[in-house]
Amino acid sequence: MRRPQKSCPFCESRVRWIDYKDDRTLGRFITDQGKILPSRLSGSCARHQRQLSTAIKRARFLALIPYIRGHQA
């Protein structure tokens, strides 16, 4: 039983390097809570998933995207 192949959204749009400053794109790959979406759901290839996780972590540090969505300190 193999799940159907999803195509990588970054390969499709010919992205060479995922930019950590592009919060709008990164926002599409986090859950409602702010977790990183697994490649199983996003369909990203391994190379882009690695880049994506680094980019999301950098964007979180720069307060471009939240660590936890809806969290009130």
Next chain:
Amino acid sequence: MPRTYEAVYIFDSTLEDAAISEKINRFHGLLGAKEQPEVAHWGRRQLAYSIGPKDNGYYVVSKFAAEPNALPEYERALKLDDGVIRYLITLHEHEVGAPPQSEEELAAATRRDDDDDDED
């Protein structure tokens, strides 16, 4: 050998624009770079979460080439400055990403993947 770095600074949004520009020039002066750094001002925007008491920040992105041994002094100046809420220095890695694929290569790669599927 100089390497290309990219730095993002988040300044206190209550600072005057002139004061921010002056600080940036001072930081970049410590790098001893021959070429003028590329500076992009994003301006004031809301932080995704509050950092201490602050909810807003003034974002500045700069790209520069510098010798690695010039960085510690520059980073120390950033760390000590009260006007800087947060900063991030990264190697500008865009040059070492995956090589661009032409139309044919992409098609060939897709075909290979399809072949793999048939074997299982």
